[in-house]
Amino acid sequence: EPEVTQTPSHQVTQMGQEVILRCVPISNHLYFYWYRQILGQKVEFLVSFYNNEISEKSEIFDDQFSVERPDGSNFTLKIRSTKLEDSAMYFCASSEWGNLGHGYTFGSGTRLTVV
């Protein structure tokens, strides 16, 4: 069964450093997403991406965040200057049609720890 692959599984970074979280969506999917889950809290939507541009973003997704599809296979989330409160599990997801009726396929997540 096709999978969404995320790397690394766990990343520790110092506050103020830049981090890039990587995702390889399912190859024929066109819509891509990032969600995050702070420990003990809800999984929250960050951003959706289609046709090489952001289609929707939440209030969480401020100027410190950016997304990119640099080479047609990877989908990355960059946090420019990490803060302690960015510590969370970050999930990438992809969808063939962006249609809620079909749901999305999620990766196994990257646990980001900012120290």
Add this chain to the structure above:
Amino acid sequence: AQSVTQPDIHITVSEGASLELRCNYSYGATPYLFWYVQSPGQGLQLLLKYFSGDTLVQGIKGFEAEFKRSQSSFNLRKPSVHWSDAAEYFCAVGASDYGGSQGNLIFGKGTKLSVKP
């Protein structure tokens, strides 16, 4: 605003016992509803979904859920729990600003299921 509530943070059941995980949602239109499961170290796996038709939905691994519009609920059930079902379960509603089929997922906080031998 759309929201999802899972009132039970942690549930423990004995293997072979029945299970019901509660989920309530708040959404103005007919919702898209999902249950996801997350095993340790794994991603979010879709168990089942509902967006129209029969209100009793069958999913993978023997799970089912029933959509009750009058109660704004979408509870997940399984008649006989197996030890491998121990995981965290997330209810989610698909929210579209314009009521269409594209949008994003709003998750509940999750319910952790432990299974006693």
